Amino acid sequence: MAPGSGEVLKKFYEAVCRKDIETARHYLADDLVFVGLFETYHGPGEYTSALTKLLSITERIDVKRIVAEGDHAAVFFDLKTGAPIPGTTFVAEWHQFKNGKIVRVQSAFDGRPFAGMFGGS
Numbered sequence: 209m210a211p212g213s214g215e216v217l218k219k220f221y222e223a224v225c226r227k228d229i230e231t232a233r234h235y236l237a238d239d240l241v242f243v244g245l246f247e248t249y250h251g252p253g254e255y256t257s258a259l260t261k262l263l264s265i266t267e268r269i270d271v272k273r274i275v276a277e278g279d280h281a282a283v284f285f286d287l288k289t290g291a292p293i294p295g296t297t298f299v300a301e302w303h304q305f306k307n308g309k310i311v312r313v314q315s316a317f318d319g320r321p322f323a324g325m326f327g328g329s
Contacts, residue, residue, distance in 0.1 A: 213305045214276030217283055220310065225269045229256050237309035245319040255313075261325070265289045279305045293321045 223232035236252040268288040304312040
């Protein structure tokens with residue numbers, strides 16, 4: 209039996225917390241769409257490129273809770289970042305799954321500190 213959406217998301221974030229993008233990529237569908245505050249990324253390449261940029265200033269990700277139901281899962285975490293954007297930001301993400309892979313992500317957080325880094329004004 210294939211792992212459920214919550215288990216897949218847990219494994220994805222375990223890899224992200226280790227900054228292991230190669231392993232994290234295995235959990236992403238080829239037709240992934242990431243909807244963020246500043247941009248929408250199509251495909252795992254665009255998404256992991258932006259994620260790598262964010263991880264370059266990330267000191268720690270403290271996952272608080274993963275809630276899953278069917279082909280949907282949400283994760284809530286504190287994102288601790290260093291220079292040039294030091295601070296802690298609470299993030300909520302909704303993930304949708306197809307065939308055991310993450311196919312869509314929608315992220316919500318206070319993006320004001322990150323606007324300059326990701327194209328916002």
